Structures are given as structure tokens and as C-alpha cells.
Amino acid sequence: MTSSARPRVPDFLYGTAWKEDRTQGLTERALEAGFRGIDTANQRRHYFEAGVGQALSAAYGSGLVTRADLFLQTKFTYQAGQDHRLPYDPSADLPTQVAQSMRSSLEHLGTHYVDSYVLHGPASAYAWTDDDSVVWEVMMRERDAGRARLLGVSNVSLSQLEQMVMTGAEPPTFVQNRCFARFGWDRGVRQFCADRGIVYQGFSLLTANRDVLRDPFVAGLADRDRVTPAQVIFRFALTIGMLPLTGTSDPEHMTQDLASRDLVLSPDEIQTIESIAG
Numbered sequence: 001m002t003s004s005a006r007p008r009v010p011d012f013l014y015g016t017a018w019k020e021d022r023t024q025g026l027t028e029r030a031l032e033a034g035f036r037g038i039d040t041a042n043q044r045r046h047y048f049e050a051g052v053g054q055a056l057s058a059a060y061g062s063g064l065v066t067r068a069d070l071f072l073q074t075k076f077t078y079q080a081g082q083d084h085r086l087p088y089d090p091s092a093d094l095p096t097q098v099a100q101s102m103r104s105s106l107e108h109l110g111t112h113y114v115d116s117y118v119l120h121g122p123a124s125a126y127a128w129t130d131d132d133s134v135v136w137e138v139m140m141r142e143r144d145a146g147r148a149r150l151l152g153v154s155n156v157s158l159s160q161l162e163q164m165v166m167t168g169a170e171p172p173t174f175v176q177n178r179c180f181a182r183f184g185w186d187r188g189v190r191q192f193c194a195d196r197g198i199v200y201q202g203f204s205l206l207t208a209n210r211d212v213l214r215d216p217f218v219a220g221l222a223d224r225d226r227v228t229p230a231q232v233i234f235r236f237a238l239t240i241g242m243l244p245l246t247g248t249s250d251p252e253h254m255t256q257d258l259a260s261r262d263l264v265l266s267p268d269e270i271q272t273i274e275s276i277a278g
């Protein structure tokens with residue numbers, strides 16, 4: 001597969017945030033469990049991207065996977081979201097920062113392209129700014145140069161997405177957001193994505209929705225199918241068209257999360273969970 005081919009997008013992503021020196025080992029476990037999509041970021045504050053690269057190198061070396069089997073996603077993070085361990089020169093302009101961050105990601109991951117390159121979050125919480133437009137343009141140039149196949153935006157509101165498309169910008173292939181059940185599981189953004197063929201990636205599906213995991217309806221479905229409430233939530237997410245992320249550190253949970261694909265929930269059950277909290 002050449003770097004210009006459109007990648008096959010997996011139905012689950014393994015997230016590598018907050019694992020520090022366990023990043024390599026846990027990413028290897030995730031690949032062994034069957035994950036083929038890996039999410040990381042060139043943001044040393046929350047991710048150890050080089051540790052992901054070490055896991056990939058070990059997995060290639062053992063013959064577990066090849067680069068072509070994998071969907072690798074990383075992110076460009078503005079300086080405001082970083083600590084002192086920056087992957088670019090902070091005095092450089094934004095186009096240079098994006099290019100430097102991308103070069104460093106490719107080095108960390110031991111690859112000449114990523115399958116998805118994501119803007120970690122807009123520069124402001126309230127609007128799609130001129131800085132975001134500049135960064136998005138450069139991300140498109142990185143894509144066109146073959147260093148990324150697809151592009152995404154994370155931590156983005158419906159109004160920011162609307163502003164983004166109103167500027168005439170090319171829409172993202174992915175939106176990656178924290179998904180709160182109390183906001184209808186990010187209903188407005190999901191609808192925006194569904195209308196435009198954008199794949200919605202949901203994170204914090206468990207940690208942002210602890211009440212839902214304890215809800216008697218969800219617990220009852222889990223009991224009926226002899227699975228965990230977490231698996232019910234992941235099956236729900238898959239059924240409504242979401243690409244879920246899990247960052248579990250527990251090998252048994254890794255297996256359970258992937259096994260949630262085999263659960264069957266009826267349309268009525270999906271609808272009940274969809275409106276369970278908002």
C-alpha cells in the first residue's frame with residue numbers, strides 16, 4: 001500500500017494517553033489483543049509518542065503486524081496545550097511549528113506517513129480562529145505531500161465546525177470529541193458529522209458517563225448478555241456510527257472492549273441509551 005492510498009479505518013482505536021513509561025508495553029498488549037488503530041499525540045504532557053513507536057518497532061520485529069496493517073493517528077497541539085517538552089521551536093511561525101511537529105511524529109513512530117493527522121483543539125474555546133485556518137492549511141499541505149492520509153479536528157464545538165466550513169475550509173474526515181451522555185452523546189456534533197460523512201471519534205465514553213454505567217437499564221442489558229456495562233456502552237457507540245476510543249491499561253478489558261462488537265442490541269435499546277441522560 002502506498003502512502004497516498006486511502007487507509008482502511010478500523011472500528012476501534014486504542015488510545016495511548018497517560019501511560020508514560022508503560023506506553024510501549026501497553027501498546028504492544030493492545031496490538032496483541034487485536035487493536036489495529038492507535039491514537040497518540042505529539043504532546044509529551046499527556047502522551048509518550050516515542051513509546052508508541054517503540055511498541056510498533058517491537059511488533060514489526062516479532063512479525064505480529066506490518067505497517068500496512070495499522071491505522072496510526074497523531075495530533076498537532078498548540079503551545080498552550082503543551083508543557084516545556086515541545087516538539088517544535090516556539091518562536092517559529094505556526095506553519096513551521098506544524099511541519100516540525102509532523103517531522104518529529106514521523107520520527108517517533110518510525111514511519112514516513114500517518115493515517116490520520118488531527119488538530120488537537122482549536123486555538124480558542126469559543127471560535128474557529130485565523131490561526132486555526134492557517135494550521136489547517138498547513139495540515140492539508142502535509143497531507144498533500146504524503147505525510148498524512150486523512151485529517152481531523154478534536155475538542156471542537158458545533159459552532160466552531162460551522163465556522164470552519166463557512167470559511168470554505170475543506171471539512172475534516174474525523175472529529176474526535178469527549179462524549180457526554182448528558183449532551184445526547186454530543187448529538188449536535190454527531191449530526192453535523194453524519195450529514196457530511198465525517199467519522200465521529202468518541203473518547204471518555206466511560207469516564208465521562210459513570211452514571212450511565214450504573215444505570216439500571218444498562219446494567220440490566222449487561223446482566224442479560226453476561227457482559228459488562230462498559231461493553232454495552234461500546235456496542236451502543238459502534239451501533240450509532242461512532243468510532244470509539246479506549247485507553248484501558250487492563251489486558252482483560254482490551255479483549256472485552258473488542259468483544260463488544262459481538263453484542264446485539266435492539267433498535268429500541270439503542271434509542272433508550274441514546275436518550276438516557278439528555
Ligand SMILES: NC(=O)c1ccc[n+]([C@@H]2O[C@H](COP(=O)([O-])OP(=O)(O)OC[C@H]3O[C@@H](n4cnc5c(N)ncnc54)[C@H](OP(=O)(O)O)[C@@H]3O)[C@@H](O)[C@H]2O)c1
Nearest residue numbers: 015016017039154203204206230245246247248249250253
Ligand atoms: N483529543 C483529546 O483531547 C483526547 C482527550 C482524552 C483522551 N483522548 C484519547 O482517548 C483515549 C481514551 O481516553 P478516555 O478518556 O476515553 O479514557 P481511558 O484512558 O480509556 O480510561 C477509561 C477508564 O475506564 C476504565 N475501564 C473500566 N472498564 C473498562 C473497560 N471494559 N474498557 C475500558 N476501560 C475500562 C479504565 O480502567 P482500566 O485501565 O483498569 O481498564 C480507565 O480507568 C486516550 O488514551 C487518548 O488517546 C483524546
